[in-house]
């Protein structure tokens with residue numbers, strides 16, 4: 254199977270003062286096969302949204318390569334980039350603030366079609382909007398409604414319809430169900446999975462909800478302070494977490510049953526700052542297994558079999 | 571038995587939003603009470619009226635549209651709905667604090683995050699601590715919420731969503747309130763930081779006897795932190811009880827059953843998730859009788875005729891006709 258999206262040593266640094274750089278994404282290599290879902294999890298602030306925006310071309314990369322459908326989009330021409338850009342869309346967390354409240358549902362869904370001059374005829378735009386509303390399960394009678402008149406689930410369906418308007422191949426979903434209650438969350442996840450099956454879409458799915466990420470992903474990447482520390486097929490990662498941070502993450506899941514939690518281990522210790530971090534494992538300050546060889550040099554991802562890679566000196570030993 | 575002191579009592583609270591187009595019945599006669607050191611979880615569908623309930627307690631409803639139609643909010647026996655604006659401001663500053671669902675509404679984009687935490691400490695500095703002590707406390711709070719203190723000179727827009735939320739939490743904790751209302755406090759956080767934040771809130775409860783109202787969609791958070799639970803649907807509490815009643819009890823409102831069924835299961839592979847059929851009713855045009863009726867698999871004509879039967883067994887209350895007959899039929 255061929256990869257639709259690949260990144261090679263992708264970096265995104267933010268300038269936060271004189272000669273000080275915040276390493277938001279720091280050397281990420283990833284591969285997403287066509288029609289599959291890569292789940293991305295990690296501490297809040299570790300760079301997930303930044304990674305998503307850079308891969309989408311919403312933010313320029315500091316260095317590295319992004320290949321989309323075999324084409325390098327960091328170094329390609331503006332015109333080529335514009336072509337690619339249409340095939341890549343994003344769905345945001347907050348259906349409230351990501352939609353302009355003054356625009357009707359029709360205007361919101363038609364906007365990408367009009368901006369990209371997809372159709373010459375207004376009637377065709379209307380037909381496409383109706384067709385998109387049908388695909389995402391929005392009744393046609395809402396076509397002239399405004400976002401505030403709809404509940405969170407329907408609003409998120411508008412977000413999905415907008416993302417689908419230009420027939421994308423790849424969608425970055427940044428916490429698309431976090432603001433929704435569990436029932437509407439289930440509706441939207443079913444919708445995303447149906448669309449993947451019917452339209453062959455490829456997803457990068459960012460979330461803090463580990464039950465959700467396990468349900469929807471083929472492969473899961475765990476990030477810590479800008480780097481990928483572990484990546485594996487979903488079931489393998491949950492059955493066999495190797496990196497101490499991943500283990501802490503899975504250990505901290507709260508299940509909807511009482512009495513399951515006894516005494517939870519909390520991660521303690523200094524949080525490494527992402528501003529010009531020193532070489533070495535970025536989790537070292539909080540890792541109970543930390544030893545001398547963890548600091549001073551960068552820890553590379555090691556293949557431990559079963560398509561499972563880990564960046565930790567303990568891995569493979 | 572140890573005498574429990576009631577801190578907050580909500581009685582028959584009714585709230586609407588009056589917009590140009592419609593009257594939105596957001597909260598329709600809810601009742602609950604909260605003892606000192608107790609935590610209650612408010613759970614329910616998007617739009618069920620949870621945030622509206624929180625805003626009403628603090629009297630922070632939007633002035634133009636929000637209207638309290640009836641009921642009482644008794645805080646230590648005094649009705650907050652009768653207080654003057656300056657009195658209310660004092661209550662909000664010193665006794666009740668809120669963590670808002672959207673962190674940006676609580677943060678000032680023009681101030682550094684460190685200054686905002688410091689400001690909150692200064693307002694509540696009744697012990698007369700020195701500037702230096704307060705600054706040390708800021709660093710401590712940053713550490714407690716897992717952000718390097720080195721980053722306190724940055725502005726909110728330089729922070730990720732979850733990092734902003736953690737600053738808001740640090741500010742709320744700095745106030746050391748009697749009642750903490752937390753509206754989706756951990757949704758934007760990963761589970762390890764969530765565990766730390768919940769631990770912090772628990773410490774607050776133990777050290778200061780703080781009571782809490784936690785509004786959340788996450789039933790795992792409820793199971794972990796709450797003593798009591800109220801399940802809201804279309805502005806009503808359709809089921810309430812102790813956390814044991816809700817998670818281990820046999821009798822449940824059909825909506826509660828639907829909520830639990832919709833959660834993805836970590837231990838099993840499911841092809842499709844099971845959302846509750848149908849959609850939330852329009853709060854400007856609520857159905858007659860049981861508001862869950864149009865979506866309920868057990869619906870009968872009787873459910874439409876009048877407000878449903880209320881089942882009560884100790885603290886457990888369920889508003890549903892299924893429990894009306896003595897002889898259960900299934």
Ligand SMILES: Nc1ncnc2c1ncn2[C@@H]1O[C@H](COP(=O)(O)OP(=O)(O)OP(=O)(O)O)[C@@H](O)[C@H]1O
Nearest residue numbers: 267277297298299300301302303728729730731732
């Ligand atoms: N415009 C910016 N200027 C400076 N720093 C930024 C900017 N945007 C993001 N950052 C920093 O980059 C890092 C990664 O942020 P990002 O938003 O990608 O995190 P995230 O993993 O999506 O977090 P969350 O789970 O909370 O959404 C953070 O340290 C953040 O403070």
Ligand SMILES: Nc1ncnc2c1ncn2[C@@H]1O[C@H](COP(=O)(O)OP(=O)(O)OP(=O)(O)O)[C@@H](O)[C@H]1O
Nearest residue numbers: 587594596615616617618619620621622632635853
């Ligand atoms: N300012 C407002 N004007 C008009 N209607 C409003 C306003 N604020 C809220 N509503 C409506 O009142 C009802 C209750 O909203 P509320 O925000 O209390 O729900 P919630 O339970 O907090 O939902 P969520 O889980 O999405 O946060 C909803 O139907 C909502 O659309």
Ligand code: SF4
Nearest residue numbers: 534537540547565566
């Ligand atoms: S490399 Fe060392 S410090 Fe880092 S996670 Fe592994 S054992 Fe811990």
Ligand code: SF4
Nearest residue numbers: 860863866873890891
């Ligand atoms: S009262 Fe009737 S419609 Fe309402 S929840 Fe109970 S059985 Fe269902």
Ligand SMILES: [Mg+2]
Nearest residue numbers: 301302730731
């Ligand atoms: Mg993010």
Ligand SMILES: [Mg+2]
Nearest residue numbers: 620621622671
């Ligand atoms: Mg709310």
